[in-house]
Amino acid sequence: xxxxxxxxxxxxxxxxxxxxxxxxxxxxxxALRLDQIVEQLALGVDRVMSEGSLYDRELAALxxxxxxxxxxxxxxxxxxxxxxxxxxxxxxAVETGAMLVERRVSATYKDLPGGQLLGPTFDYTHRLLxxxxxxxxxxxxxxxxxxxxxxxxxxxxxxxxEGLIEPDGDMPRDHIPGDITREPLEFPMARDIRLQALxxxxxxxxxxxxxxxxxxYARNHPxxxxxxxxEVELELDVxxxxxxxxxxxxxxxxxxxxxxxxxxxxxxxxxxxxxGLVFGQSERKAMAMAxxxxxxxxxxxxxxxxxxxxxxxxxxxxxxxxxxxGFVEHLKLPHYVDFQAELxxxxxxxxxxxxxxxxGKAEEKREAAE
Amino acid sequence: xxAQPTDIATYNFAYLDEQTKRMIRRAILKGIAIPGxxxxxxxREMPMPYGWGTGGVQVTAxxxxxxxxxxxxxxxxxxxxxxxxxxxxxxxxxNVAVTTETAKATIIQTxxxxxxxxLAAGQVLVYQxxxxxxxxxxEPRETETRKMHALEEYGLMHVKLYExxxxxxxxxxxxxxxxKVEGRYVMDPSPTPKFDNxxxxxxxxxxxxxxxxxxxxxxxxxxxxxxxxxxxxxxxxVQTFDQPCALCAAENVYLDEVILDDHGxxxxxxxxxxxxxxxxxxxxxxxxxxxxxxxxxxxxxxx
Amino acid sequence: MEIATQSIEGGFADPVFNAQTVFRAVMDAMAQPGxxxxxxxxxxxxxxxxxxxxxxxxxxxxxxxPLWLDPALQIxxxxxxxxxxxxxxxxANTPADAHFALIAAPAEMMALDGFSQGTQDYPDRSxxxxxxxxxxxxxxxxxxxxxGIEKTATIAPARMPRHFVEQWKQNSQRFPRxxxxxxxxxxxxxxxxxxxxxxxxxx
Numbered sequence: 001x002x003x004x005x006x007x008x009x010x011x012x013x014x015x016x017x018x019x020x021x022x023x024x025x026x027x028x029x030x031a032l033r034l035d036q037i038v039e040q041l042a043l044g045v046d047r048v049m050s051e052g053s054l055y056d057r058e059l060a061a062l063x064x065x066x067x068x069x070x071x072x073x074x075x076x077x078x079x080x081x082x083x084x085x086x087x088x089x090x091x092x093a094v095e096t097g098a099m100l101v102e103r104r105v106s107a108t109y110k111d112l113p114g115g116q117l118l119g120p121t122f123d124y125t126h127r128l129l130x131x132x133x134x135x136x137x138x139x140x141x142x143x144x145x146x147x148x149x150x151x152x153x154x155x156x157x158x159x160x161x162e163g164l165i166e167p168d169g170d171m172p173r174d175h176i177p178g179d180i181t182r183e184p185l186e187f188p189m190a191r192d193i194r195l196q197a198l199x200x201x202x203x204x205x206x207x208x209x210x211x212x213x214x215x216x217y218a219r220n221h222p223x224x225x226x227x228x229x230x231e232v233e234l235e236l237d238v239x240x241x242x243x244x245x246x247x248x249x250x251x252x253x254x255x256x257x258x259x260x261x262x263x264x265x266x267x268x269x270x271x272x273x274x275x276g277l278v279f280g281q282s283e284r285k286a287m288a289m290a291x292x293x294x295x296x297x298x299x300x301x302x303x304x305x306x307x308x309x310x311x312x313x314x315x316x317x318x319x320x321x322x323x324x325x326g327f328v329e330h331l332k333l334p335h336y337v338d339f340q341a342e343l344x345x346x347x348x349x350x351x352x353x354x355x356x357x358x359x360g361k362a363e364e365k366r367e368a369a370e
Numbered sequence: 371x372x373a374q375p376t377d378i379a380t381y382n383f384a385y386l387d388e389q390t391k392r393m394i395r396r397a398i399l400k401g402i403a404i405p406g407x408x409x410x411x412x413x414r415e416m417p418m419p420y421g422w423g424t425g426g427v428q429v430t431a432x433x434x435x436x437x438x439x440x441x442x443x444x445x446x447x448x449x450x451x452x453x454x455x456x457x458x459x460x461x462x463x464x465n466v467a468v469t470t471e472t473a474k475a476t477i478i479q480t481x482x483x484x485x486x487x488x489l490a491a492g493q494v495l496v497y498q499x500x501x502x503x504x505x506x507x508x509e510p511r512e513t514e515t516r517k518m519h520a521l522e523e524y525g526l527m528h529v530k531l532y533e534x535x536x537x538x539x540x541x542x543x544x545x546x547x548x549x550k551v552e553g554r555y556v557m558d559p560s561p562t563p564k565f566d567n568x569x570x571x572x573x574x575x576x577x578x579x580x581x582x583x584x585x586x587x588x589x590x591x592x593x594x595x596x597x598x599x600x601x602x603x604x605x606x607x608v609q610t611f612d613q614p615c616a617l618c619a620a621e622n623v624y625l626d627e628v629i630l631d632d633h634g635x636x637x638x639x640x641x642x643x644x645x646x647x648x649x650x651x652x653x654x655x656x657x658x659x660x661x662x663x664x665x666x667x668x669x670x671x672x673x
Numbered sequence: 674m675e676i677a678t679q680s681i682e683g684g685f686a687d688p689v690f691n692a693q694t695v696f697r698a699v700m701d702a703m704a705q706p707g708x709x710x711x712x713x714x715x716x717x718x719x720x721x722x723x724x725x726x727x728x729x730x731x732x733x734x735x736x737x738x739p740l741w742l743d744p745a746l747q748i749x750x751x752x753x754x755x756x757x758x759x760x761x762x763x764x765a766n767t768p769a770d771a772h773f774a775l776i777a778a779p780a781e782m783m784a785l786d787g788f789s790q791g792t793q794d795y796p797d798r799s800x801x802x803x804x805x806x807x808x809x810x811x812x813x814x815x816x817x818x819x820x821g822i823e824k825t826a827t828i829a830p831a832r833m834p835r836h837f838v839e840q841w842k843q844n845s846q847r848f849p850r851x852x853x854x855x856x857x858x859x860x861x862x863x864x865x866x867x868x869x870x871x872x873x874x875x876x
Contacts, residue, residue, distance in 0.1 A: 008455075080415045080416065080417045084381060182737075313512060317512075325419065327583055330422050333481075334445045334452075335445075335561075336445055337446060337545070337626070338563065340625070340626055341563040342544055344544070344609055349538060382689065389735055389737075392735055398700060399700065399703050399801070400853075402704050404797065404867070404868070407849055433697065433700065435694065576700075591705070591866075591868075593823045
C-alpha cells in the first residue's frame with residue numbers, strides 16, 4: 001500500500017548528523033585545527049579566499065574543514081557568509097608597483113630593475129613524492145636576503161616608457177569602478193566589471209579557456225611580462241579624516257601578460273595587455289585570467305570573435321563555480337511534475353506512432369494478400 | 371575577524387540585510403508595474419545553492435513580515451526535502467508561522483506547481499525560477515533576447531512552437547509553457563506543467579517570480595491577462611488524466627505517477643499533497659486509499 | 674542646531690519592521706491600483722515633507738537611489754538633512770537622473786515626461802514619483818482599469834498635477850516605458866503603476 005512519504009525534516013537532520021560523523025572520521029585521529037590548515041594548506045586557503053571573494057584565512061580554513069576539503073563547497077560557504085557582512089567602504093586603488101615582492105619573474109627580459117626573484121615556487125621542483133614529508137621531519141629555515149630590497153617597477157611601466165605598450169586602462173577619470181556583488185550584470189560589460197568576475201571565476205574553467213587560446217582558439221601571442229606575488233597595502237578614505245587610513249596588507253598575485261598587436265585603424269602597432277590579479281598566491285589562476293582578459297578584449301581591438309574565450313557572455317556567464325555547481329546539482333532535486341508531463345507526451349506520441357505502424361503493416365498484408 | 375560561533379549566529383530578520391531587501395523590494399515594485407518584464411536585480415549569495423530556490427527565497431525574505439503565514443511546496447508537495455528545508459530556513463531566520471494549508475497561507479513559495487485550491491486576494495505566490503528567459507533556448511545571448519523583448523519580436527517563439535506541430539503533430543512543450551502577459555511581454559511561467567497555466571490568468575493573488583542565479587525578478591499583479599501561446603488550428607490545451615487520484619478520487623487535478631512494484635504496477639496520486647489530504651479528511655476515497663484516517667496536518671505555530 | 678536635531682530625529686523607531694510594513698502597503702497598492710492601503714505614521718520628518726511620504730522614502734531609498742526633490746522640498750535644508758541622515762540617498766542633479774522623486778506640491782509639479790522614463794531595453798530604469806496628497810477622496814474622481822483591477826476602481830486624490838489625465842494617457846502610451854506613482858496621503862497609500870488606464874469621468 002502506498003503511503004505518502006513524510007518526515008523530511010527528520011531525514012534531513014539525520015543526514016546532517018551522518019555528514020558530521022563522516023567529516024570527523026576516525027575519532028582516534030586528532031581533529032584538524034584551523035591554524036594547521038592556514039599554515040600548511042595555504043594555497044588551498046588562498047583559492048577559497050580568491051574565489052570566495054573574502055580575504056580571511058581563518059574563515060577560509062574553517063570553510064575547508066566544514067566542506068571536508070571540497071573546494072567549491074568551501075568557496076560557497078565563504079560567499080554565503082560574505083553576503084551578510086556590512087560594507088564600510090571601498091579602499092583606494094592598490095598600487096602593485098609598490099608591492100613587497102616575494103616572487104617576481106619576467107619572461108620578456110633576462111634581467112631588469114629589481115631582478116628576477118624565484119620565491120617559494122614549485123617551478124623546478126622535481127615532482128617526486130617526498131617520504132620525508134610523510135614522516136614529518138624538521139624543515140630548514142629559509143635564507144633571507146641581507147641587503148635592502150631594490151625597487152621593482154612593473155615591466156609594463158618599462159615598456160610604456162618606450163611607448164610600445166598600450167596605456168594602463170582607459171577608464172575616464174571620474175569613472176567609479178562597478179561592483180559585481182552589488183549590481184546586476186549587464187552585457188556588454190566594462191573591463192573593470194569583467195576583471196572582477198574573472199578574479200572570482202573558477203580556476204579550472206579559466207585555465208581551460210586560457211589554454212584554448214594557446215592552442216589556436218583566439219590565439220593572442222602572449223608573453224608573461226611579469227608575474228609578481230607579495231604583500232600590498234590597503235588604504236581607506238574616511239570622510240572625517242584628511243588622510244587615508246591604512247587597513248593592513250594582503251597577499252596578491254598579479255600577472256601582466258604582454259600580447260602582440262599589429263595595430264588597427266584606431267591604434268598604432270604596439271603591445272597590448274592581459275591582466276590578472278587574485279588574492280593569495282596563485283600564478284596559474286592569475287595567468288589564466290590574464291589570457292582570458294586579453295581574449296575578451298577582442299572587440300576593443302577590432303579582432304574577429306571566433307572562439308569561446310573571446311565570447312564575453314559565454315565566459316562571464318559560466319565562470320562562477322558557485323552558480324555552476326548549484327545549477328548542475330539542482331538536477332537531483334525532484335522534477336517529477338515536469339517528468340510526468342513529458343512522460344504523458346511521450347506515451348501519447350508513442351501510441352500514435354505505433355498505431356500508424358500497425359495500420360501500415362495491416363495495409364501491406366492486405367496488399368500482399370490481394 | 372575570527373569565526374566565533376556566536377558571531378556567525380546573528381543574522382538580520384529574514385536573513386537579508388536591509389539594504390539588500392530595499393534593492394529587491396524596488397525590483398519587485400518595478401516588476402509589478404511592468405507585468406511580465408524581467409527586472410534585473412543584484413541577486414545575493416544565499417545559504418542554499420543557486421538553482422535550489424535562491425530567487426524565490428530572496429523574494430520571500432524581502433516581503434515577509436512577522437504576521438505572515440508561510441507555505442512552501444516543491445512539486446506541489448509540502449514534504450519534499452527542499453520544501454522542508456526552505457520552510458525550516460524561514461522558521462529559523464524570520465520566526466514566522468508556517469502551514470501546509472493553501473487557504474491559510476499569506477505567502478506561498480513554490481517550485482513547479484500552482485496549488486489546486488484557488489488562490490485568494492491578498493495571497494502572494496512566489497515562484498522559484500531556474501531560467502527566467504522564455505527565449506533562452508532559442509537564443510542563448512542575453513544581448514539578443516533583451517532586444518527581442520524591447521522590440522516585441524517574438525516570431526522565433528512562434529516558429530519554434532510551429533516546428534513542433536510540423537514534426538510531432540502537436541506543440542511538444544509540456545512545462546514552462548510560454549505565456550503572453552497583457553498582450554505585451556512573453557514570459558516564462560517557471561517549469562510548472564502547462565496544466566497550471568490557466569490558473570495564472572486573472573488570478574486574484576499576486577504572483578512574484580524570483581530567479582536568483584540569473585538575477586531576475588518579474589511579476590503578475592492580480593487580475594492580469596495571461597495567455598498561453600498557441601495557434602488557431604492548434605489551440606492551447608492542458609494535460610488530462612485518464613483516471614482520478616487513487617487516494618482521494620479527485621478529477622481535473624495534476625497527478626504524479628507512483629511506481630508500486632517492478633512489474634509495471636503504478637498508481638496516480640495528487641501532486642498537491644495538501645489538496646489530497648483535505649479531500650480525504652472530507653471523506654473522499656480513491657480506489658487505493660488506506661483505510662485509516664490520516665491525522666490532519668496542524669498549523670505549526672511560530673517558535 | 675535646530676536642523677541638526679531635526680535631521681536625527683523622526684526616523685523609523687523599528688527600522689526592520691517599519692520598513693517591511695510600509696513596503697508591503699506599497700506593494701499591495703502597486704499590485705491593486707486604486708486600492709487604498711491604510712498605514713500608520715512611522716516617520717516624522719520635518720515639514721514640508723509629510724510623514725507618509727517620508728516613511729515611503731525611508732522604506733525604499735538609500736545611497737543607491739538618486740532622489741529628486743520638488744522646489745517646495747528643495748528649499749528646506751531640514752528636509753534634505755533628514756533624508757540624508759536617515760536614507761543616505763544622494764540628491765539627483767536633474768529629474769531625469771532620479772530613481773525616486775518626492776513631490777510635496779503635486780499641483781505645481783513639472784510634467785511627467787521630464788522624469789526618467791526608462792528605456793525600451795530597460796523600462797525599469799524610470800523614476801518612481803512619490804506624491805504627497807492630503808487625501809484620496811476629495812479630488813476629481815479617477816476611474817481606473819488595468820492589471821491588478823478586477824473590473825474598475827475609483828480614487829479621487831486631492832490637488833493632482835495639472836492636466837493629469839491627459840499626461841497620464843501619454844504616460845500609458847509610452848509603455849513599457851513610463852513613470853509609476855505612489856500617492857502618499859495622510860493615513861494611507863495608493864498607487865498608479867504605468868499600466869493603469871484612467872477612464873475620464875465627466876468633469
